[in-house]
Amino acid sequence: MSEQQANTARQGIDRVDLRRLREPLQTSLDAAEAALIDYSRDIQRREPLLHCLWSVHHITAALGALRLHKAEMLALEMERGFLRLLRGDVVAERRNLVMGGLMRAIKTLPAYLDHVEQLRLDSGRGLEPCVNDLRRWAGEVLRPPALFFHFPLPVDCGIARNAQRPSEEAIRRGADVMLAPYLQGAKGVLGSRPGAESARTLARIAQKMHGFMTGTVQEPFWLLLIALCEALAAELAEPDECIAQIFKAGAFMVKYAREHGSAADPAMDYPAYIQQALYYMAACPVQPLYVAHVWKVFGLTGHTLRDAQRGLIHSDALLAACNAAAARLAGLIDTLEQADMEAVATGRAPRPEEAVGQLQGIRLRLIAAGEEQLAEDLRGAGDLLEQLCAGRLAEHPGRCRQAVLTLARTLVETHLAVSRRVLLHGEPSSVAPSFAVQAPLIFATSARLHQLQEQLQQGDDDELRQAAADDLDSMEQALALQGMLRPAAVAGLLGRWLAAAREPFTTDEPAAMHFAQALAWLSLYFERLGLDPAAAPEQHESLLDAAECEAGGLQPAPEAADAAPSQPTAEPAPEERTETIPAAFREVFLEESQEIIARLQSELPAWVAAPARDDRLREIRRHFHTFKGNGNAVGLFTLGDLGRDVQDLLDRVLEGQHPMDPALPGLLEEVLEALPELVATCGGAGDFDAGRVRDLRNRCMNLGQGGADGR
Structure with a gap:
C-alpha cells in the first residue's frame, strides 16, 4: 500500500459503526425538531430550547466519535444557534432566520449521513450553506468553502513515477535553510497588507521542496502550494483561515523534512490539505502557468465546483423512486404477459394502452434513483415495445419472436436489479x-x-x-x-x-x-x-x-459422566497461559502497540520529572486503557490484565483517594521498560516472560491499595 493509500485508509468511515448509530442519531434529530417546533409556537418558553441543546449535544458527541469532523462542524454550529436563542442574543427577524437555519440543518444531516455511507468519506458536500448561514445570521466570520470541498482523485495522482531526488542529507540541509524564509514569507502573505513579493518567495521555496519530495506522498501538496502562491500573487485568491492552515501545514512539513528527510509525517493529513488547495485552484477565474498545470494534472474542469456543490438527496427519496419503479415494472410485465405481444405485433390482439408511456415513466424514476445504466437498458426495451405495438415486425415472424423474447428478458432482469437495490437498502445494484x-x-x-x-x-x-x-x-x-x-x-x-x-x-x-x-x-x-x-x-x-x-x-x-476419569493435569496459572494472536490481527496489534509505547516514551519522562495529577497523567492513563483493550481484543489477556492494573492504579491516583506514592514514577518507568519486549514476544520474537508480568501486576495492585510497591 502506498503512503497516500494509507492516509486515505485512515480517513475512511466505518459504515457498520455509522449504521449502528443512525437510529439513535435520528431519534435525537426528531426530538430536536419537535422541540424547535414547540418553541416556535411560544418563543417565551425556554424549556424546548434546553431539549434542543440536549439532543444536539448528543449528536455532536456521536459524530465526533465517528470521526465525521465536517458533520460535527455543523452540529457545533447548531449548538451555538440554539444557545443564542436561549440567551436571547438574536431577536426579531434574525431569530426567525436562525430558527429556519436550524430546521434546515436538522433536515440536512440525515441526507448527509446517507451520502457519507455511500461514499465512505466525510466529504462535507452540502454542509457549507447550512454552516455559513448560521454563522452569517450571528454576525460571525464565515467558514472558508474550501473546508467543505471534495474532489475524487485517483490513487497516487500528482506523484511522479521513477523520480530522482537529492540525497536524504541534502534534503535535510535544504529544509533547514528554507524554514526561516518560509515562515517569513507566510507571515507576509497572511499579514494585514499581503504583498505579491512574499507570495513569490513562498512559491520559490515550495518549488524547491517539490523537487526534494518528488515521488513521495508530499509531492502533490508542494505542487499545489506553488500554484496557490501564484494565484495569491496574481490576486486570484484571497488569504483566509483555510489558506493559513495550509501554510501552517507546509511549515510543519519543512520542519519535519529538516529532521527526517523525504519521509512522510504519519501525523500529517496530506489528503485533507490537498483537497483544500484544490478548491482554490478550481475557483480561479483564469489559469496562469502553474494553475493551468494543476488543472491538467488533477483533472479539474470548469464544472468541478458546480459538481462538488450539488445538493444532497435523502436515501428515503432514492428508495422511494426504486420502490415505485419496481412496482410499476412488475405491473407492466404482468400487463404485457396477458396481452400476448406476438399477437399484438401481428394485429391479432389489441395493443396494451399506455404501455410505452408507462415504460418511459419507469425510466425517469430509475434516472432519479441514480440507476442510469438500467434506465439506458429500458430505452432499448422501449424502442422494441414501440416497434411491436406499431406492427413494424408483423411481416417478419422470426424477428418478431426474437424481439418479444429480448423485451421480456430485459424487463425481468431490470426488475430483479431494481428489487436488489431495494433489498440492499440503497446500495447500487452493481454491488455484491x-x-x-x-x-x-x-x-x-x-x-x-x-x-x-x-x-x-x-x-x-x-x-x-x-x-x-x-x-x-x-x-x-x-x-x-x-x-x-x-x-x-x-x-x-x-x-x-x-x-x-x-x-x-x-x-x-x-x-x-x-x-x-x-x-x-x-x-x-x-x-x-x-x-x-x-x-x-x-x-x-x-x-x-x-x-x-x-x-x-x-x-x-x-x-460423558459415566466415562472413566482421566488422569488430572495441572492447569497453568492464568498469568502463565500460553496466548497467541490470531494471524489476521498480529500485524495490526503489533503496530498499534508500538504506537502506544512510542507515545508513552514521549510523555512519561516529562511527567516523571514533575509528577502531578494533571492532564499529562490522564493522557498516560488513556494510553494504558487503549493497550488493555487492544490486548483483550486479540486474546492476549495477560497483557490486557497488566494494562488494566496500571489503569486502575492511575484511576485511584487521579481520583485522589490517597496521596501520590513516591514509588509511582519508578513503577511506571519499569512497566514502560518491559512493554517493548513483552509485545515483541507476543509477535513470536522469543519467550514470553510471564513472571515479569505477574511481578509488575502485583506491585501495581499493592500500590493501588495504598500498600508498599511490593518490590
Missing part, C-alpha cells in the same frame, strides 16, 4: 450481486447466532445444548447450499463440539472459551456482512479468520 440471493440467509443466521449466545449464557443443560447444536448443524447445511463454505465449516465444527458435550461446562475451561469466542466472531462476521455488504472482502474475512482460529483450538468435548 450474490448478496441479493444470500441476504435472507445472512440476516437470519446473524439473528439466530445472537439468540444462541444469549441462550447459552442463561443456562447450561443437555436439552439446551442439544437444541443449540441442532441449530448450528442446520446452519451449516444452509450455508453450504449457498456456497458459503468457510462459515459453514465453522458452524459445523461448533455444532459437533457442542453436541458431544454432556457434562456442564464453564467459560473458564479452555475449550469452552474457544467455543464462546468462535461463536462471537462468527456472529460478528454475519452482522457486519449484513450491515455492510459492499465493504472490502478482507474486512469480513479477517473476522472469519478469527472465528476459524478459535474453532481450531477446540479440544474434544467433555466426556
Whole structure:
C-alpha cells in the first residue's frame, strides 16, 4: 500500500459503526425538531430550547466519535444557534432566520449521513450553506468553502513515477535553510497588507521542496502550494483561515523534512490539505502557468465546483423512486404477459394502452434513483415495445419472436436489479450481486447466532445444548447450499463440539472459551456482512479468520459422566497461559502497540520529572486503557490484565483517594521498560516472560491499595 493509500485508509468511515448509530442519531434529530417546533409556537418558553441543546449535544458527541469532523462542524454550529436563542442574543427577524437555519440543518444531516455511507468519506458536500448561514445570521466570520470541498482523485495522482531526488542529507540541509524564509514569507502573505513579493518567495521555496519530495506522498501538496502562491500573487485568491492552515501545514512539513528527510509525517493529513488547495485552484477565474498545470494534472474542469456543490438527496427519496419503479415494472410485465405481444405485433390482439408511456415513466424514476445504466437498458426495451405495438415486425415472424423474447428478458432482469437495490437498502445494484440471493440467509443466521449466545449464557443443560447444536448443524447445511463454505465449516465444527458435550461446562475451561469466542466472531462476521455488504472482502474475512482460529483450538468435548476419569493435569496459572494472536490481527496489534509505547516514551519522562495529577497523567492513563483493550481484543489477556492494573492504579491516583506514592514514577518507568519486549514476544520474537508480568501486576495492585510497591 502506498503512503497516500494509507492516509486515505485512515480517513475512511466505518459504515457498520455509522449504521449502528443512525437510529439513535435520528431519534435525537426528531426530538430536536419537535422541540424547535414547540418553541416556535411560544418563543417565551425556554424549556424546548434546553431539549434542543440536549439532543444536539448528543449528536455532536456521536459524530465526533465517528470521526465525521465536517458533520460535527455543523452540529457545533447548531449548538451555538440554539444557545443564542436561549440567551436571547438574536431577536426579531434574525431569530426567525436562525430558527429556519436550524430546521434546515436538522433536515440536512440525515441526507448527509446517507451520502457519507455511500461514499465512505466525510466529504462535507452540502454542509457549507447550512454552516455559513448560521454563522452569517450571528454576525460571525464565515467558514472558508474550501473546508467543505471534495474532489475524487485517483490513487497516487500528482506523484511522479521513477523520480530522482537529492540525497536524504541534502534534503535535510535544504529544509533547514528554507524554514526561516518560509515562515517569513507566510507571515507576509497572511499579514494585514499581503504583498505579491512574499507570495513569490513562498512559491520559490515550495518549488524547491517539490523537487526534494518528488515521488513521495508530499509531492502533490508542494505542487499545489506553488500554484496557490501564484494565484495569491496574481490576486486570484484571497488569504483566509483555510489558506493559513495550509501554510501552517507546509511549515510543519519543512520542519519535519529538516529532521527526517523525504519521509512522510504519519501525523500529517496530506489528503485533507490537498483537497483544500484544490478548491482554490478550481475557483480561479483564469489559469496562469502553474494553475493551468494543476488543472491538467488533477483533472479539474470548469464544472468541478458546480459538481462538488450539488445538493444532497435523502436515501428515503432514492428508495422511494426504486420502490415505485419496481412496482410499476412488475405491473407492466404482468400487463404485457396477458396481452400476448406476438399477437399484438401481428394485429391479432389489441395493443396494451399506455404501455410505452408507462415504460418511459419507469425510466425517469430509475434516472432519479441514480440507476442510469438500467434506465439506458429500458430505452432499448422501449424502442422494441414501440416497434411491436406499431406492427413494424408483423411481416417478419422470426424477428418478431426474437424481439418479444429480448423485451421480456430485459424487463425481468431490470426488475430483479431494481428489487436488489431495494433489498440492499440503497446500495447500487452493481454491488455484491450474490448478496441479493444470500441476504435472507445472512440476516437470519446473524439473528439466530445472537439468540444462541444469549441462550447459552442463561443456562447450561443437555436439552439446551442439544437444541443449540441442532441449530448450528442446520446452519451449516444452509450455508453450504449457498456456497458459503468457510462459515459453514465453522458452524459445523461448533455444532459437533457442542453436541458431544454432556457434562456442564464453564467459560473458564479452555475449550469452552474457544467455543464462546468462535461463536462471537462468527456472529460478528454475519452482522457486519449484513450491515455492510459492499465493504472490502478482507474486512469480513479477517473476522472469519478469527472465528476459524478459535474453532481450531477446540479440544474434544467433555466426556460423558459415566466415562472413566482421566488422569488430572495441572492447569497453568492464568498469568502463565500460553496466548497467541490470531494471524489476521498480529500485524495490526503489533503496530498499534508500538504506537502506544512510542507515545508513552514521549510523555512519561516529562511527567516523571514533575509528577502531578494533571492532564499529562490522564493522557498516560488513556494510553494504558487503549493497550488493555487492544490486548483483550486479540486474546492476549495477560497483557490486557497488566494494562488494566496500571489503569486502575492511575484511576485511584487521579481520583485522589490517597496521596501520590513516591514509588509511582519508578513503577511506571519499569512497566514502560518491559512493554517493548513483552509485545515483541507476543509477535513470536522469543519467550514470553510471564513472571515479569505477574511481578509488575502485583506491585501495581499493592500500590493501588495504598500498600508498599511490593518490590
